[in-house]
Amino acid sequence: MFDLLLAGVENILHLKYLVPLFLGTFVGLIGGALPGVTITMTIIIVLPFTFGMDPLQGLATMTGVYVGGSAGGAITAALIGIPGSPSAITTTFDGFPMTQKGQPGRAIWLGIWSSCFGGLLAGVFLIGATGPLAAIALEFGPWEYFALFVFALSMVAGLTEGSLVKGLLSGAIGLAITIVGFDPIMSVPRLTLGTEFLRGGFPFLPVLIGIFAFAQLMTDIEKMNESEQLSAPIKAPPLVVSHLKVLWEIISRPFLFVWSTLVGILIGVLPAIGGSAATVMAYDQAKKFSKHPERFGKGNPEGIIASEASCNANVGGSLVTIMAFGIPGDAVTAVMLGAMTIHGIQSGPLFVSQHPTIAYGIYAAYLLAHPLMVLICAFGARLFLRVVTVPKSMLIPNVLVLCVIGAFALNNIMEDVVVLLLFGLVGYALVKARFPLAPLILGLILGDQIEVNLLRAIMSDPNPWLFFTRPISGSLLALSVASVIFALWQHHRHKGRAENVEQEPDF
Amino acid sequence: MTRDGIAGLICLALSIAMLVLIRGLPQSSFVPIGPDFYPRIVLIIMAVLSVMLIASDLWRQRKHATAAAAGAEPAPEKRNYRLVGITFVVFAGYVALLPLVGYRVATFLFMAALQAMMEPPRNARRWAVVLISALATTAISYVVFDNLLSVLLPRGSWTGW
Amino acid sequence: MRIFTAALAGIALCAVANVQAAYPDRPIKVIVPWSAGGDTDNIFRPFGPALQKALGGATVVIANIGGASGTVGAREAKSSPPDGYTLFAVHDYIHSTYYIGISDVNYTDFEPVCLIASTPSIMTASPKTKWNTMQEMVADAKAHPGTISVGATLGSTSHFFPALVEKAAGIKFKYISYDGLAQRMNAILGGHIDLTDGNLTQKGKVDAGQLKFLAIATEKRSPELPNVPTLKELGIDVLYSVSRGLLAPKGTPEPILAKLESACGQAAKDATFADSMRKQGTDVRYLDRKAYAEFLKQNDTLNKDLSRELGLLKR
Numbered sequence: 009m010f011d012l013l014l015a016g017v018e019n020i021l022h023l024k025y026l027v028p029l030f031l032g033t034f035v036g037l038i039g040g041a042l043p044g045v046t047i048t049m050t051i052i053i054v055l056p057f058t059f060g061m062d063p064l065q066g067l068a069t070m071t072g073v074y075v076g077g078s079a080g081g082a083i084t085a086a087l088i089g090i091p092g093s094p095s096a097i098t099t100t101f102d103g104f105p106m107t108q109k110g111q112p113g114r115a116i117w118l119g120i121w122s123s124c125f126g127g128l129l130a131g132v133f134l135i136g137a138t139g140p141l142a143a144i145a146l147e148f149g150p151w152e153y154f155a156l157f158v159f160a161l162s163m164v165a166g167l168t169e170g171s172l173v174k175g176l177l178s179g180a181i182g183l184a185i186t187i188v189g190f191d192p193i194m195s196v197p198r199l200t201l202g203t204e205f206l207r208g209g210f211p212f213l214p215v216l217i218g219i220f221a222f223a224q225l226m227t228d229i230e231k232m233n234e235s236e237q238l239s240a241p242i243k244a245p246p247l248v249v250s251h252l253k254v255l256w257e258i259i260s261r262p263f264l265f266v267w268s269t270l271v272g273i274l275i276g277v278l279p280a281i282g283g284s285a286a287t288v289m290a291y292d293q294a295k296k297f298s299k300h301p302e303r304f305g306k307g308n309p310e311g312i313i314a315s316e317a318s319c320n321a322n323v324g325g326s327l328v329t330i331m332a333f334g335i336p337g338d339a340v341t342a343v344m345l346g347a348m349t350i351h352g353i354q355s356g357p358l359f360v361s362q363h364p365t366i367a368y369g370i371y372a373a374y375l376l377a378h379p380l381m382v383l384i385c386a387f388g389a390r391l392f393l394r395v396v397t398v399p400k401s402m403l404i405p406n407v408l409v410l411c412v413i414g415a416f417a418l419n420n421i422m423e424d425v426v427v428l429l430l431f432g433l434v435g436y437a438l439v440k441a442r443f444p445l446a447p448l449i450l451g452l453i454l455g456d457q458i459e460v461n462l463l464r465a466i467m468s469d470p471n472p473w474l475f476f477t478r479p480i481s482g483s484l485l486a487l488s489v490a491s492v493i494f495a496l497w498q499h500h501r502h503k504g505r506a507e508n509v510e511q512e513p514d515f
Numbered sequence: 516m517t518r519d520g521i522a523g524l525i526c527l528a529l530s531i532a533m534l535v536l537i538r539g540l541p542q543s544s545f546v547p548i549g550p551d552f553y554p555r556i557v558l559i560i561m562a563v564l565s566v567m568l569i570a571s572d573l574w575r576q577r578k579h580a581t582a583a584a585a586g587a588e589p590a591p592e593k594r595n596y597r598l599v600g601i602t603f604v605v606f607a608g609y610v611a612l613l614p615l616v617g618y619r620v621a622t623f624l625f626m627a628a629l630q631a632m633m634e635p636p637r638n639a640r641r642w643a644v645v646l647i648s649a650l651a652t653t654a655i656s657y658v659v660f661d662n663l664l665s666v667l668l669p670r671g672s673w674t675g676w
Numbered sequence: 677m678r679i680f681t682a683a684l685a686g687i688a689l690c691a692v693a694n695v696q697a698a699y700p701d702r703p704i705k706v707i708v709p710w711s712a713g714g715d716t717d718n719i720f721r722p723f724g725p726a727l728q729k730a731l732g733g734a735t736v737v738i739a740n741i742g743g744a745s746g747t748v749g750a751r752e753a754k755s756s757p758p759d760g761y762t763l764f765a766v767h768d769y770i771h772s773t774y775y776i777g778i779s780d781v782n783y784t785d786f787e788p789v790c791l792i793a794s795t796p797s798i799m800t801a802s803p804k805t806k807w808n809t810m811q812e813m814v815a816d817a818k819a820h821p822g823t824i825s826v827g828a829t830l831g832s833t834s835h836f837f838p839a840l841v842e843k844a845a846g847i848k849f850k851y852i853s854y855d856g857l858a859q860r861m862n863a864i865l866g867g868h869i870d871l872t873d874g875n876l877t878q879k880g881k882v883d884a885g886q887l888k889f890l891a892i893a894t895e896k897r898s899p900e901l902p903n904v905p906t907l908k909e910l911g912i913d914v915l916y917s918v919s920r921g922l923l924a925p926k927g928t929p930e931p932i933l934a935k936l937e938s939a940c941g942q943a944a945k946d947a948t949f950a951d952s953m954r955k956q957g958t959d960v961r962y963l964d965r966k967a968y969a970e971f972l973k974q975n976d977t978l979n980k981d982l983s984r985e986l987g988l989l990k991r
Contacts, residue, residue, distance in 0.1 A: 171571070173567045183557045184530070184533065184561055187557060193545070194543040194550065196550040198551070199536050226602065229633075230595050399634070400633070404633070406626075408609075410656075422613065426610060429606060436599070441522035443522065462553060467547065
């Protein structure tokens with residue numbers, strides 16, 4: 009196996025494959041970093057360019073986009089506080105406060121190095137452990153998926169700042185958004201008020217872009233004081249940073265780093281969950297294990313390491329699942345799988361043994377994309393920083409235009425742009441009412457899946473007790489209850505320690 | 516009642532309204548539970564949480580009132596809500612214009628209008644900067660997406676462009 | 677700024693005047709009503725470049741408009757201007773979603789352009805089932821009616837194929853909703869469903885012993901699968917395949933349709949396209965406008981009858 013990998017690396021190092029990989033990583037970084045342009049969109053945009061290539065060239069490009077895109081989200085998240093792609097949401101929690109404290113270099117390099125190492129560790133781990141992990145994922149039936157999603161959602165309790173009720177309510181709002189539109193089984197229109205517009209429901213991406221982009225941008229706009237000289241160039245914050253220091257910050261937290269990577273891998277391997285859930289879970293875990301959970305959200309390096317390591321580890325996990333099973337985890341992996349099929353690759357357990365050159369070529373491309381990504385960032389970091397030094401009056405309209413393109417281009421319909429505007433208003437209102445947004449997003453991601461798996465379980469066997477008596481499903485549901493109780497307890501302890509100093513978010 | 520209480524009331528009203536609307540959906544012979552089963556669970560949870568939020572808000576207010584009536588909230592920092600309102604209106608105008616005049620015209624107008632609103636140009640030079648940057652954004656984004664990347668952008672039904 | 681607007685408006689008017697000049701002079705959008713990476717997307721993405729070549733280089737863009745069982749894309753295609761710059765990539769679902777009342781869009785809202793490919797259905801079983809042949813499955817189903825679970829998108833092709841088998845073999849299945857082939861494969865590999873509507877793209881999993889092909893719904897055995905019997909030779913008279921073609925909005929001018937038809941015929945012969953279809957286990961099957969219109973009409977009657985028999989007919 010090792011010599012196969014070595015041959016794969018040697019193969020990829022040919023200019024014929026290295027150039028597409030480099031370009032893919034570069035485009036992925038830009039696409040991931042641009043708010044409103046998601047990895048899914050970047051991959052869809054790049055896909056047609058690969059048609060003319062040979063299969064490995066095409067797949068190396070796509071792998072580069074996927075890896076670059078996952079890391080690129082961190083740059084925007086840390087520098088301007090808007091997740092460049094959905095999975096970078098948790099990077100905004102600590103990366104942006106760190107930038108505001110005048111350490112943008114530290115914030116993005118913590119993110120980039122964590123992505124790189126998390127991704128590499130996931131790659132090494134997964135090349136060896138594909139088989140057994142795949143076997144576990146296959147055992148998950150609808151009951152187990154339902155329980156797993158409920159467990160993920162119960163984590164909102166750990167994510168909430170301040171009020172637990174508000175966090176749970178925010179999650180419930182996220183779930184409620186997903187029930188609008190056709191029901192997932194027989195396509196009965198629900199809550200459409202008789203309009204065509206609402207029949208398809210609220211598509212996930214425009215809602216997400218709307219809520220996040222507007223919540224952030226409008227809060228920025230609020231602070232633009234008319235009397236102030238707005239276009240006075242913001243002092244370019246120094247991006248120079250001691251890489252050794254940043255690396256030490258990661259290495260000195262081996263448990264946090266390895267655990268976040270494992271969470272990322274696990275969520276990646278499990279089909280149908282996707283990247284955003286991985287980072288949210290890893291962040292939540294980091295916070296729960298931390299001795300100082302109150303430091304999270306204020307520029308804690310641990311928050312950045314957890315979310316970025318898990319983000320790129322998740323790419324490794326999903327990559328192996330789609331290669332071994334042909335099961336996509338989310339929109340991004342669905343397009344990756346499509347790219348493989350277009351290049352004539354039958355994904356399945358025979359793939360690795362029948363096409364070792366391509367399989368190990370993809371592994372090698374995946375491993376090489378990480379150092380390439382760091383290299384591009386090292387040269388392009390100043391360029392990325394330009395984004396923060398552009399005056400707000402110029403930056404904000406540009407970001408809004410990109411949000412519109414992102415919302416429109418995914419499905420090519422104007423309705424999605426209207427949804428973007430609608431949820432921009434909702435997002436701003438929620439921020440003003442001091443609701444945490446992360447639980448809402450998790451509810452939004454998982455809502456459809458929870459319902460579909462609940463229905464499938466009941467269609468398979470009408471006995472409702474199976475949810476509790478099937479071992480994996482039962483223990484996941486028990487864990488969900490434990491998660492909420494633990495959050496309540498932690499919340500209580502926190503309150504007792506710091507009487508009435510419940511800090512309000514800066515809105 | 517503070518923001519929490521009001522937000523709770525809005526959520527409660529929404530969940531009750533949706534619970535009313537969800538009634539009477541047709542059942543299917545293939546699914547033992549109807550399409551209203553899961554939404555009802557979610558909406559009831561949402562309603563209960565809203566009530567809890569309202570209750571905790573009222574309870575906290577009473578506690579605050581008895582404990583320290585003096586501790587008035589610190590004067591909020593001056594916020595530029597006018598500009599937020601303007602931005603939403605301009606953006607809504609952009610969304611409305613897009614399908615009518617197309618991406619290129621609408622984006623140019625939107626970029627120019629929003630920049631001018633955020634930082635009113637004081638002289639001809641500033642106006643030129645605003646217009647040129649609006650034109651540049653429109654042109655570059657159009658060329659990159661529509662021409663180079665084949666991501667089709669909206670065309671106007673009035674202009675066909 | 678007023679000058680700029682006036683200038684832009686002027687340019688816009690010029691563009692309007694130019695539309696009639698030569699078709700196609702701007703990118704053509706092909707609406708695929710499902711998300712990228714699905715079966716239909718995988719067939720039309722390689723078809724795009726072939727069509728582009730046949731049309732003399734005008735860009736052909738695949739636009740994925742997913743959502744609500746493909747009906748959002750259908751509605752969008754129906755309401756697009758009939759100028760030949762928007763085409764609709766369709767398969768048999770257009771009939772079934774209309775009859776079971778999910779969608780208001782019917783095939784008659786479009787002009788046929790051409791049929792390009794058809795993918796035969798294969799009755800596929802989970803490795804965790806005890807049957808090795810179709811006959812064993814049928815015997816088991818007769819002994820325990822309503823216990824064998826089938827994963828399907830209810831009301832779509834993956835539901836109608838097993839429903840036809842049910843009728844022809846006199847058996848009864850239990851249906852569980854799984855949208856899309858990828859999700860069904862996940863469930864069937866794990867043994868969470870017993871049967872599903874598969875196709876040749878899953879051959880790799882069958883060779884690995886992870887899936888069982890019971891029977892194929894074609895007239896003759898497939899050369900790729902010489903050991904898999906046809907349903908017909910087992911006495912179950914079912915022929916079924918998912919056929920994908922191109923439609924244009926109603927009212928598209930005749931000369932444009934003619935030009936598209938001939939380009940389509942040329943693209944269907946494209947070697948690269950044929951190669952990628954072979955890899956996906958799909959037959960290139962070209963029908964011109966007239967033949968495709970006839971095909972659609974027959975298919976429509978078939979789907980209406982089926983919907984009625986399943987008790988799903990709403991119109």
